[in-house]
């Protein structure tokens with residue numbers, strides 16, 4: 281996780297090698313003053329089709345790897361590119377300010393909104409400060425406080441979910457992590473203002489759901505959302521964490537799977553190659569989707585919004601009834 | 603709106619089969635498709651029918667206490683509702699065993715027993731797990747839901763059974779609990795749940811995670827009507843069950859020595875290399891940290907619940923006048 285500069289996606293290797301080779305030929309041609317433009321054009325064409333082939337046929341496990349990419353845009357970067365006038369608000373008023381969860385006021389175009397999201401670090405130092413984006417109970421309690429504030433002033437809430445999972449730590453347990461997660465879920469379920477959830481990277485179990493209850497749940501193309509990490513699932517199922525790839529298959533954790541299971545309403549397309557390859561394009565896609573989904577919500581009657589939210593989650597179960 | 607008699611019209615059961623049992627008819631207000639459901643009364647099985655597992659009874663007669671290591675005569679342990687007479691250690695107890703000692707005799711009526719687990723993701727080994735658990739526990743699902751009386755006060759009751767795939771919460775458990783909460787909201791009943799669970803049921807993937815949301819939001823229906831919800835945490839209550847309905851009681855009670863928490867101690871040690879204090883995530887630890895209201899010995903629980911329920915019954919009467 282900390283080795284940012286050397287992070288390579290295995291399945292990308294042939295593409296990366298080809299791109300490197302094109303670059304070498306370009307340099308060579310420049311140096312020797314030879315015209316190799318035809319050769320380069322052909323290779324670029326090949327690279328393009330290879331990229332398309334790789335990224336249009338990603339396996340669930342490959343998507344998990346993209347979702348965890350250390351260069352994947354973080355919440356603060358999205359804030360810069362999607363919203364304006366951001367004012368960060370700090371603290372849960374109970375214990376401390378949790379840097380793993382960022383929240384505050386911002387405008388989406390001309391709509392004042394409350395935005396909340398987990399914040400991963402962009403380097404090792406920041407990751408330690410932000411606990412790798414895994415909130416403590418005070419993070420969830422800050423989220424609750426800001427949501428209640430949004431409700432009071434009639435602002436819609438937009439949450440960005442990107443968390444590996446709830447944090448396994450002594451202090452988190454002492455301060456009632458389970459209670460904080462449950463409370464956040466309950467408050468979101470009943471919050472009297474529209475909520476849009478965007479799963480941008482990792483949707484790690486309870487830590488994700490704690491800011492994941494909303495009227496519309498949107499998900500980036502290569503994000504994942506799961507009750508357990510593929511590694512955790514593999515070690516339970518097959519007593520072997522290295523079988524994460526197979527576990528990713530059976531867990532049905534991709535955006536496509538989740539739309540099918542009605543957990544997610546809409547998939548936000550990523551730039552070819554993943555969100556980390558084109559921040560602006562990614563942000564523009566998210567912004568477009570947010571606006572499209574938010575306008576109808578703020579014009580709807582609030583009671584309708586609330587009963588629809590109840591129904592939306594009420595029917596998320598598959599069981600038998602004799 | 604046409605009233606559907608599920609027994610007769612859907613399952614082809616004759617009216618005679620329902621004779622002798624009270625019928626519970628309710629309109630489910632919270633569902634988009636409104637329908638009437640008729641629920642058959644089911645006899646409370648005798649707890650003696652449930653064979654104790656081999657682990658509990660090494661030679662069929664004697665049980666070794668996990669805490670004080672003393673040998674206890676099995677009959678004495680059952681008589682003492684599975685609390686060690688020597689050291690008060692609380693053994694785990696099955697759902698029906700618990701219901702039997704808890705509710706006023708003859709007052710319990712099971713609801714929503716027809717809801718059972720599907721295998722929505724066609725998950726490896728899930729069907730076998732379900733079959734094994736059904737056989738071992740003689741239960742159809744990891745929670746028993748219904749209505750009954752405690753100390754003369756009627757209430758809605760949900761009791762989990764750790765023996766059923768570790769009490770893990772999947773769609774069926776979520777559905778049964780949500781129906782219970784909605785039923786209580788509609789009938790003005792207090793709710794008591796007993797949790798015993800390792801967390802979400804991985805075998806149902808994301809759908810099991812979503813049960814945290816459905817159960818939590820259904821509790822809001824109770825809150826809107828100022829109906830009491832008491833959550834009793836028993837050994838163990840961890841993961842997604844603790845991080846949803848179980849931690850959200852108006853009053854949260856725990857049995858002594860129960861393991862209660864979100865993340866597991868082993869994972870915490872592996873991830874953070876922290877040393878964990880003795881008694882970490884035990885009931886007493888949670889009480890000390892302000893996370894629960896009360897720790898009550900199983901033998902006192904019935905009495906305490908009755909008192910708590912009566913407090914809130916009085917208040918309701920005042921509102922009604």
Ligand SMILES: [Zn+2]
Nearest residue numbers: 667670686689
């Ligand atoms: Zn003992």
